[in-house]
Structures are given as C-alpha cells and as structure tokens.
Amino acid sequence: MTALIAALLIAALLTFVLWALSAPFRARRSDPAAGDSDARRALESAKEAKYAEIRDNETDHRTGKLSDDDFRALDRQLRAEAVEILRELDELDSPDSGATV
C-alpha cells in the first residue's frame, strides 16, 4: 500500500513538473511590449519614490526639522525631478517611442 502511494506521489510530481515547465512553450505567447512595460514600471516606481520623498520633505518641514527656506528650495527641486519623470513617462506613451501597447 505504501509503495503504491509512493509510486502515485512520484507520478503526480513528475506530471506536475512536466506540465508546469512546458506550459510557456505550449502557450507560445508573444510579448512584444516587454521592454516598454519594464521601462514604464521602472518609471512608475521612480515616480512613487519621488512622491514619497516629497511627502517626507513636507513631514520634515511640518515637524520643524526644515526651515521654510530650505523646505521651499528642496520642494522645488523634488517637484522638478518628479516633472522630469512624468515627462519620461509621457515620452513612452507618444507615438514616436515605437512602443506597441
């Protein structure tokens, strides 16, 4: 009985492994936008990080760790950097970028 269960277990494992590993070849999925998608995700991620940085800067100012002058200068700089990221994101969306979405 134990031998039968062991044999069934091995067979099930082998079947699962073969099925799982061969699935990508069976699907034959084309993925032309992969590079574009990666770049977009990287930019989205950078954008989120920049927003978090702007938020941190505001918290530092509100909690008295940054002077008004320093806050304004930094805030301006961070927003300019955020704008740059948004521009790069827009460029990805423009027809000239060659991306097929």
Added chain:
Amino acid sequence: MAFAGRVALVLALVVSVYGIVAALYGARHGRRDWVDSGRRSIYCLAAILTVAMAILEVAFIRNDFSYNTVANTSSTTTPLLYRAAALWSSQEGSLLLWVWLLSIWASVATFITRNRLRDIVPYASSVLLGFGAFFTTLLVFFDSPFAQTHPAPVNGAGLDPLLRNPSMLIHPPMLYSGYTFFTIPFAFAVGALVVRRVDADWIRVTRRFALASWLFLGIGILLGARWSYYELGWGGYWGWDPVENAALMPWLISTAFLHSVMIQEKRGMLKIWNASLVLGASTLAIVGTFLVRSGVLNSIHAFGASTLGIPFVALIAAMTGGSIYLVVSRREVLRSEHTLDSLFSREAAFLLNNVVLVGLCFVIFWGTFFPLISKAVTGTSAAVGPPWFDRYTVPLALILVLLSGVGPAIAWRRGSLANIRRSFLLPLLAAAAMAIAAYTVVPISSSIGVVVLFCAAAFVFASVGQEFWRGWRVRRATASESPPVALASMVRRNRRRYGGYIVHLGIAVLFIGVAASATFEHEQTLSLQRGQSVRVGAYTMKYVKATGSVVTDPNHTGATMTLGAVLRVTRDGRYVGTLRPSAGYFPASPIVPGLVVASLISGDAVDQIGLKSSWRRDLWAAIKPLGTTLPANGTQLPEESLVNRADGLVPTSESGPDQLSLAYYLLRAIVAHYVAYPPPASFTLIASPLVMWIWIGGLIVLLGGLTAIWPAPSALRGRVRARYLARVAQELGRA
C-alpha cells in the same frame, strides 16, 4: 515512502539545474518562453521540496525509525511537539529545511516579479536556483535525510534534551528564514549588476525581502538568546559563541543595508556600497550556515565535524569572488548620481551608522575567526573570549544607540544648525536628567559605560517621542481626527518611517536590559544542604526542600527522572517568591542488560531553571544534584549506590516490559529516598536587573519591523497618488 523522498530530492536537483540553463538560455537568446520555463522551475522546486518535507515530517510523527535521521534524533518517548520539530535538529533535516524555505521565498519573489524587472529576473532566477541546486546536491550526494537502515531499530536515540525547549521549536525556522530571505536581494543584486541596470527599481522590489530577512534573523537571534538563558544553566543569554556571532553578522550588515538603501532610493547615491552590503550579507548568511556544519570552530550550537565543509567553502569562495568581480567590473555604472548636501542631514547620520555597523561586524568577524587566523599565522589555535568582544563592541554599541536617536531628529538632505539645536534640545535635556538620576543611584566611577548607555537611551526615547508628538500634532491640525485615530492614521500613512522609529525605541529598551543585567548582576555558585540559605545581592535564597518525579516530568520534556529543589526567596525578611529549579535525566540508548535502572537515567542531564521574572529584576536558579560523575558525558548521577543496588534487584531473565516495569518501580523508590533525605546539591543563583527589558525590547523591535514591512493600503496609495499627481501637474502647468 523514503524512496519517494529520495526521488523527490533528485527531481529537485534536476529541476534546479534545468531552471538555471533555461533561464540563462532564454536571457541570452531573447526567448521569453525559456525564461518563463526557468522561472517556473522555482515553483516546481517549492512543490517538490514541500512533498519531501511532508514525507520526512510524517516519518518523525509516526516514529518510523527505519529513517536514520528519525532514529538518531527522535524516539517514542520524545513528546509529539518536539518530534515534529526534531526534523531540523539533524544536519540533513536542517539542510532540507533551509532549501525548502529558500524555495518558498524564491517562489514568492518570482510571483511578485512575474511582470517586472524582466531583464534582471532570468539571472536572479538562476542565482536562486543555483542555491537550490547546491543544497539539493548536498542532500542527494552527501547527507540524505531519506537514508534508511533495515531492519529498523525498535526505538530511536531521542531528541537532544537541550533542544526540548519551546524557543528551540521555532528558533531554527526563524534563523533559516532570515538567511534564505536575504538570498532574494542577493539574487536580484547579481542580476542587476549582470545586466548593468543599477537604478533603485530592483531595490524597491526586494526591499521587503531584506526587511523580512532582518526581522526573522532578529527574532531567531533573540529566541536563541532566550534558549541559552532558560536552558543552558549558566544564566547568560549571550556568550559570543561562533554560531551566535554567525547569525549576528548578517543581521548587522542587513541593518546597515536597510538604512543606506534609503539613500540610494532617494538620491541615487551609495550604489557600490549598497551592492557590496547585499552581496556581503548574503555571503555572511552562507558563512553562518557553514559554521554550524563544518566543525571548524567549537560551538555548543554546531552539528559537529562533517564532510560538508569543502562544498560550503567552495560556495563561499564563488560568492565572494563573483561579488567582487561584479562590483569592480560595474564600478562605472555604480557611480553616485549626487553628493552629500550637508553633514547635518539624515544621510550623513545613516552613513555614520553604516560605518559603525560594518565596524561592529568586522570586530565580531575577527573575534569569531581568530582561532583560525591565529592557527594560520602561528600554528597554534587561540580563541578570544567575551571580555575581548566586550572591549570593542560596547563602545560601538553605545554610538549605535545614540545614532538611533540622532537619525529621526534631523531632516533629509539639509539640516541647519538652528533646526538641529531645536530638535535636539529635548533629547539632550532627557539625557542630562538621566545622568543626574543615574548619579544618585549608581556608582558612576565603576559603571560609567552603563550610565552613558542609559543617557543615550533617554536621548533616543525623547527624540523618538518628540517625533511622534510633532507628527501627531500636525496630523491633528490637518485632519481634525480624535487623538488615537490621528496617531493610528499618522503611522498608517507612513509605516516605513514610524515603523523604523518604533524599532529604534525597541533597540534602546533592549540595550538598557543588556547593560543593566550585565553590569549589576549578582551570582553565587555553591553547594547547599536542605535548610541552608545564601545571600544573592539584596535577596536571601533558602533551600527549603527537595523535589523529584519519575516519567511525569513537570516540564514536559520527556525526561525519565526529574530531581529538583524548592527555594524560598526573601528580601529584608519579606517573602518575594519561590524558585523551583530542577534537573531532568534522560535514558541512555541502548538500555544495557543488567544496568536497566542506570540506563534509564544515565543519558544526558539537562537543567530546568527556576525563574521569577518581573520588569525590575529576574531571580534565576539552576540545580545540579551532586553524585558520581559519569565518565561518558560528565553528568553527575545522584544516588549512585542506590541505583547500583536497584540494578542488582532486576533479574536479567525477565522479559523486556517486565524488566522496565520493575526498573521504574525501583526508580520511584530511589526518587522518594532522594526527596526524603536529599544530599547537598550544587546551585547557581542569580539576581539580575532588567533582563525582561531585553525580551520586551525585542517585542517592540518586532512590532516596529511588522509596521514597516506591512504594505500600505491600496486605497490610501490611490488617494496619495491622485493628490500628488494633481500637484505635480500644477507644477507642470507653471513650468
């Protein structure tokens, strides 16, 4: 079923190797299908190893002693809970646990990145599967957990009594989770360096894994310390043992990484440093795994000498060499995008914290490997002890505690002296108040270090408290929420920041406990007769009566015989509490014919300490009933003459069960005699202040870590994104 287990391990090895080849081939030739197939190998590895773990676990629970590992580390008398955990008490079982956990965390990382970092993922998958292949190779060719003996022995040797402690049930899985979690950032760092894509994207994706590694390693280290305190009978929680140090080193480096990585995320700085920290921490995690198994250094935690040293050295050499090559060859793309704006910025504090943490790690590394270094240089192995470690680590730890109060009080990028003065006023006043308070109760000349640490901790409490107060006030002013709701939403909206602050608080609490208990501890080791008293610090401990039991071990460890004592503790004549230390005696294996009674109790003897713990102090007691020292393991066997006489009464002609029944009957009589006429016993008695603060500090650190690791609610992210998008769009309009 053992055959199925062996097949599963071979299949795991084949799948790992296939996955490496498929992922690399797919990356080189731009074949997404091959990359996907390689990625799926990680899921398959997890599934296969889960089956292997289940087979072995069932063997332990069913007492299937045909498995060598079950026979060597479990027995019918081992309680069920400890039988279930005995899997990772053996070397082969712990290796299986290591690679199983690796496969689970790698699967989670693979799933999260299924549509991200597509250029990096194939290489990261290959590295993760490389670890999988390494460990499954060890399990298939060197140390199989499915090796069998036929015919199976009737009973096993039993779990090492020292490991029969609740902390030990979860200590190894925690520690191994810590080690294996860090392979994820390591693998993605290697992938990022290979494809020369060293922006912060891979860091953002794997940051939570690094944090999880740090958290689990921290829990594992603390559980190990608790086990040492409760189980080892020497009254300490940290002895600078090589295996303890091996877990501490990657934890220190990952602490440094979690701080410095924020600078890379925000400023694009310290890329070489961060890459080196990730690669270094993961290599140190493997060094830790190697130390436990190689037998190169003496440790009470090690599995002893084995044949696995050479494969591990090869892996460590490959990781170290490969890491150095990748960092050096990519130094151009790893250049910092910015420079430090101000020495009074949080970045500067983090940099200093990194230098101290890495320095601390170096000191511990040097001390840990000094026996090997000295042997290589002088031909003689010489070890350094706790005083050497304390001399160098205490000052560095003091600086670290202080920095954990400095960091939260200063701003990113630009901190002006005026703002710093304002932010530090309250913490400095708190530190000064603490210095005055300590001066009145502590003889400063003899404990200057601990007073400085108390002041640093007061600085941290005030600094972090001030941050919470200011943030809460701002939140109250802007959101019109009730005080508790404002506090909760403030933390929820910035879990990483406030989680980190909570961790800093916990670290300060923990260090207060360490400093106070190490400096102001009173200890007595002496022999006492029933009725005698001794003074330990401000407390008087009296040996009131002896206790004993057979089979029905009050500590549920499966000990055959337990002998102990009841100690009454008073302070200035007032009753404080009762301590009940005991020693558990375990059977020797196999039972020797003619010496059945002796065999039942002449295995290992383990301390079960008596403890009365409060937030102010711990009263701790361990007992060693005196008797004849057994040559095999140094155990003191009490009532030896009675045991010998009892063995003379057990007829060798009786069948096994009858012999055992009679032996247990005689053992009960011996224990009753011991309780009625107890001989002197050796006691270790300790009164130590603030030990509980260590465990409470650990819990606060855990709470902070969980707060920081918990994902922000998606709805909140959406609102924040919408609000900032609108603001940035406004800026765009002006530009």
